[in-house]
Amino acid sequence: MPVRREESMGNRKYRRGDSPPQVAGNGLIDRRALLGRGALIAGAIGTGVTTSLNGAAAEPLPVDPWSMEIGTAIPPYGQPATYEKYVVRTLTNPKNEPRTSQARTPHQFLNGTITPNGLHFVVSRTGFPDIDPDKHRLVIHGLVKQPMVFTLDALARYPMVSRIYFVECGGNSAPLYNKDPVQANVQAIHGLVSCSEWTGVRLSTLLEETGIDPKAKWLLAEGADGPSMNRSIPMTKALDDAMIALYQNGERIAPSNGYPMRMLVPGYEGNMNVKWLHRIKLIEEPVEAINETMQYTYRVAGPKIWQFFFPMEVKSFITHPSPGLTLKEPGLYEIAGLAYSGNGRILKVMVSADGGESWGEAALDEPISSKALTRFRMPWRWDGQPVVLQSRAWDEAGNWQPTRDEMFAVRGAPKVNVPVTAFPMGHMNVITSWGIDNKGEVKHVYA
Amino acid sequence: MFMRKSLIAVVPLALTLGAMMAKAADRPGLGKPVTEADLTLWDISIGPNGVGLPPGSGTPAQGAVVFAEKCEICHGKEGKGGASAALAGPERNIANYVPYATTVFDFTRRAMPWQQPKSLTNDEVYAVTAYILALNKIIGDNDVMNAETLPKVKMPNRDGFVSLYPDKH
Numbered sequence: 001m002p003v004r005r006e007e008s009m010g011n012r013k014y015r016r017g018d019s020p021p022q023v024a025g026n027g028l029i030d031r032r033a034l035l036g037r038g039a040l041i042a043g044a045i046g047t048g049v050t051t052s053l054n055g056a057a058a059e060p061l062p063v064d065p066w067s068m069e070i071g072t073a074i075p076p077y078g079q080p081a082t083y084e085k086y087v088v089r090t091l092t093n094p095k096n097e098p099r100t101s102q103a104r105t106p107h108q109f110l111n112g113t114i115t116p117n118g119l120h121f122v123v124s125r126t127g128f129p130d131i132d133p134d135k136h137r138l139v140i141h142g143l144v145k146q147p148m149v150f151t152l153d154a155l156a157r158y159p160m161v162s163r164i165y166f167v168e169c170g171g172n173s174a175p176l177y178n179k180d181p182v183q184a185n186v187q188a189i190h191g192l193v194s195c196s197e198w199t200g201v202r203l204s205t206l207l208e209e210t211g212i213d214p215k216a217k218w219l220l221a222e223g224a225d226g227p228s229m230n231r232s233i234p235m236t237k238a239l240d241d242a243m244i245a246l247y248q249n250g251e252r253i254a255p256s257n258g259y260p261m262r263m264l265v266p267g268y269e270g271n272m273n274v275k276w277l278h279r280i281k282l283i284e285e286p287v288e289a290i291n292e293t294m295q296y297t298y299r300v301a302g303p304k305i306w307q308f309f310f311p312m313e314v315k316s317f318i319t320h321p322s323p324g325l326t327l328k329e330p331g332l333y334e335i336a337g338l339a340y341s342g343n344g345r346i347l348k349v350m351v352s353a354d355g356g357e358s359w360g361e362a363a364l365d366e367p368i369s370s371k372a373l374t375r376f377r378m379p380w381r382w383d384g385q386p387v388v389l390q391s392r393a394w395d396e397a398g399n400w401q402p403t404r405d406e407m408f409a410v411r412g413a414p415k416v417n418v419p420v421t422a423f424p425m426g427h428m429n430v431i432t433s434w435g436i437d438n439k440g441e442v443k444h445v446y447a
Numbered sequence: 448m449f450m451r452k453s454l455i456a457v458v459p460l461a462l463t464l465g466a467m468m469a470k471a472a473d474r475p476g477l478g479k480p481v482t483e484a485d486l487t488l489w490d491i492s493i494g495p496n497g498v499g500l501p502p503g504s505g506t507p508a509q510g511a512v513v514f515a516e517k518c519e520i521c522h523g524k525e526g527k528g529g530a531s532a533a534l535a536g537p538e539r540n541i542a543n544y545v546p547y548a549t550t551v552f553d554f555t556r557r558a559m560p561w562q563q564p565k566s567l568t569n570d571e572v573y574a575v576t577a578y579i580l581a582l583n584k585i586i587g588d589n590d591v592m593n594a595e596t597l598p599k600v601k602m603p604n605r606d607g608f609v610s611l612y613p614d615k616h
Contacts, residue, residue, distance in 0.1 A: 098521045098561040099531050126561065140478070141486055148478030157475045209478050218616065220492050227558030228565075230492065234616035279489055286616075288495045290554040294532075294544045297608070304609035305544065308616065 023360035026353035026387045028335075029379040031363040084109075089119055090187055092421050096127045102169075102421070103256070104191025107319045111336065113365070113373040114164070115194035117254045123169050123192065124256065129225045129276055133252075133260040136224065138244065142281035145211025152260055155246060158201040163243070163266070164372040166340050168193035168312045170269035170296045170426045176404075177414045177425035181433075181444045184420045186322040189432065189444070193312075193340070195373035198264050199247035203280075204239050216282035220289075221263045224278035231272045232286035233265055237310070241266050244277065267342030267371040268310045269427070271296060298426050300411040311342030314401050315429040316349050316376065316393035327440030330384035335362075339374045341395035348394050349376040355388035355433065355447035356403075362391070370396075382436070388447045389434045404430045404446065491557055495547035497598030504593035505574025507581035513571050514578050517560045526582050531561070535582040542583040546608055548600040552576045552592075573597070 023030045080087065087109040093101035103122040105115055115121075122128075133152050141147035172192035175182045182189070212235075219238055222230040233242070243264040245253060253259045258275030265272050271291050286292060286308070297307045316339035321327055335353075339346045345368050350359040362376035376391065394400045407430045408414075418424050435445035483490070493499040514526075526534030534541055541551060556572045558564050567575070577592040586592070586600060610616070 097530065125558065126564075139481065139486060139489060141481070141483060141490070146478075147481050147483060147486070149481050150478050154475070154477035154479075157477055205474075206478070209474055209476065222492070226564040228491065230557070236615060281490065281492060283494070285495065287492050287553070288545075288547045288550050290550060290558075293546060293550050293608075294539065294541075297544065302609075303607065305604070305607055306611045307608045308610045308612060310612050310615050 022381075024352060024354070024358040026385075027381040027383055028351060028353050028358075028360040029332075029381060031361055031378055033379050034363045034377060087119070089121070090191065100125055101127060102192065104187050105194045106187045107190060107317075107338065108186045108322050108325055111320070111375070113195055113338070113375050114249060115196060115373075117196070117248055117251065117257070120194040120196065120248070120254060120257050121167075121169065121192045122256045123171075123270065124225075124275075125227045125229060126225065128256040128259075130255075131224060131260060131276060136260050136278065138261065138278055138280070140206060140210045140280045140282075142219070142283055143213035143216035144207070144282055145213065146209075148206075148210050150206065152246070155201055155244065155261070158205055160199055160201055160246070161243065162197055162199040162247075163241075164195065164197045164369045165264065165266040166193055166195040166312075166371060166373050167264075167270050167273050168340075168342075170271060170309060170312070171423040172270075172312075173315070173317075173428040173430075173432075174423045174425055175420050176428045176430055176432065178417045179414050180417055181446050182417070182420050183323070183444060185324045186317060186319055188420050190317050192270070193338075193373075195340075196248045197250065198243060198245040199250075200243045200245035200261070200264065203242040203244055203263075206244065207238065212282065215284055218283050218286050220279070220281040220283055220287050221272070221274040221277060222279040222281075223258075223274050223276040225276045229271070229274060229276075229291065230287065230289045231274055231291050232283070232289060233263070233268075233272055234310075235282070237265050237268065267312060267344075269296060269312055269342075272310070296426060300425075309427050312340075313427060313429045314341035314343065314346070314393050314395040314399045315339070316346075316391040316401060317432045318351075318389055318391050318434055321389070321436065321442050322434055323442045323444055325442060327382055327436060327442075329440070330382050332379065332381050335378040335380045335389060335391075337362075337376055337391050339364075339376055339391070339393040340372065341393070341397070341399065342371055343395050343397040343399055345370045345396045346374040346376075346393055347396050349374075350392045351376070351378040352390045352392075353380060353387045356390055356431075359392070382440075384438060384440075386438055387436050388445060389436065390431050390447065392431050402430055406430075491553070493549045493553045495549050495598075497549055497594060500549070500552065500594035500597060501569045502594065503569035503573050504591050505570050505572070505577050506591050507574075507578045507586070507588050509570075510574035510576070510578025510581075513567070513575050517567075518575065521561060526579060534579050540583060541579055542585060542602070543604045543607065546602050546605045548576070548580060548585070548597050548602055551579055552597060555579075 021030045089103040105121045138150045169192035175189045218232045245264040263274040263277045299305045318337035320336040339349045349362040351362045352359045362378040365375040392401045433447040435443045521531035523529035573592045580586045
């Protein structure tokens with residue numbers, strides 16, 4: 001690679017080897033430094049970290065034992081490295097006792113935007129059913145011209161689409177609605193969102209075949225699980241981008257995520273993406289299912305209970321660093337995190353290292369897909385002093401992620417503290433703050 | 448001239464036919480027609496107006512017996528809460544979070560009891576529904592719930608809900 005004397009940084013210029021320009025307080029560095037990563041970052045850290053190998057090396061580097069033996073036989077289905085055993089979901093109900101189970105995604109140990117199938121979050125009323133795919137059927141009936149039943153074999157012959165979408169529980173990030181900042185990690189606070197490439201048949205394709213009675217304004221989607229979990233979905237969404245998903249990240253959908261098929265209503269709250277889908281009934285009015293009355297409704301502003309919250313609103317949070325990922329020494333780091341919106345693409349993410357006093361724009365990894373997780377990154381030099389990291393996202397539909405004060409002006413501020421697994425509020429998308437002390441320890445704070 | 452004229456006449460027809468055939472060919476047509484009669488065991492959904500409610504009936508007293516045997520273990524004595532949700536608790540309860548009484552019947556029938564969903568008879572579901580409604584003081588202790596009476600129960604917070612995104616449905 002030819003050595004350039006100067007790196008152009010938009011309207012700024014600086015010499016190679018100089019510190020990249022700071023764009024906001026407490027060491028946030030211009031995101032465009034990431035573009036010329038090789039030269040600029042190396043230049044930036046050259047004086048500090050790279051000396052240890054050269055300086056301490058009295059002995060040559062040894063040859064490691066795994067370089068002097070044969071490896072392990074390749075298994076039919078691969079598993080993560082044995083050293084990665086700690087990268088697992090946290091479970092609220094591991095013995096499947098008579099209550100709901102949640103399994104949360106360990107975002108602090110993942111990077112990129114796609115969630116491995118075994119780590120996708122789960123909310124389930126009774127574990128997962130053992131469905132024989134050869135006997136499973138999908139029925140579409142109600143206000144249609146011709147009720148029909150589809151087998152999995154039949155659906156496999158329909159035209160399919162692959163799309164990357166996040167799915168987020170309506171109760172994700174609920175721990176942010178506590179009087180005091182709950183001391184928990186990103187998995188406990190934000191672990192009920194995941195993102196996959198889903199492949200399946202558009203619902204509109206199947207509805208073309210059954211025909212639609214013009215009186216149909218909603219549909220009921222119902223699962224084949226024990227409790228026959230059900231939810232009402234507007235026809236406008238069904239005919240827009242709803243999908244009968246059959247594959248998750250290239251393989252059949254994971255059993256706890258809806259095998260052999262699930263409803264996918266991109267961007268809408270998780271429980272509307274009915275798992276183990278076996279029945280769709282077109283109807284005039286919503287059925288007022290338990291999950292749209294007793295659950296996933298909120299008494300917030302005014303006397304009325306908010307019902308039918310559909311899209312998950314624009315949100316972002318920092319995964320690196322985050323609680324549990326202690327910074328070992330001052331120096332250059334990458335702040336990384338996730339941003340997404342149920343209303344479209346992420347437009348921009350701003351990052352602050354001084355608790356919101358000043359902000360710099362983060363780099364967004366391409367492609368930026370609609371209703372999908374987007375990875376943002378921001379170079380940062382930590383000087384060893386206490387800082388507060390925050391991220392804030394904007395979407396293409398014109399929405400922005402609210403501050404705590406902005407949201408609580410509408411919904412009222414939390415007055416009590418509840419357990420971290422409780423759901424004191426839905427659709428919490430306020431800014432998350434991580435406080436880092438002078439030892440590099442990261443804690444959840446309000447700022 | 449003849450050739451040209453006939454081409455003009457033929458091409459649009461061929462395009463139209465082609466488009467029609469392409470459209471038919473785009474649809475695999477592998478859905479197997481069924482009738483609503485085929486789906487009587489599957490179609491357990493009940494509308495807020497009571498459409499879909501089965502025959503049968505039950506009273507709060509009958510429901511109390513079923514509740515003590517099959518529901519109390521999770522929902523607590525008199526539905527005050529236990530391992531699972533309170534049904535007559537102080538805040539998020541049936542009285543203020545359920546706008547239509549049919550929801551109580553529907554969910555009980557499809558999902559309860561936790562260990563054996565869909566194991567209750569319709570009479571038992573009506574009885575448990577009546578018991579829960581009576582616990583919440585929504586119906587009287589001697590009221591009978593059936594397909595006719597249940598949809599007429601006026602839930603106290605019927606008008607207390609607002610759709611957050613009315614433009615989306």
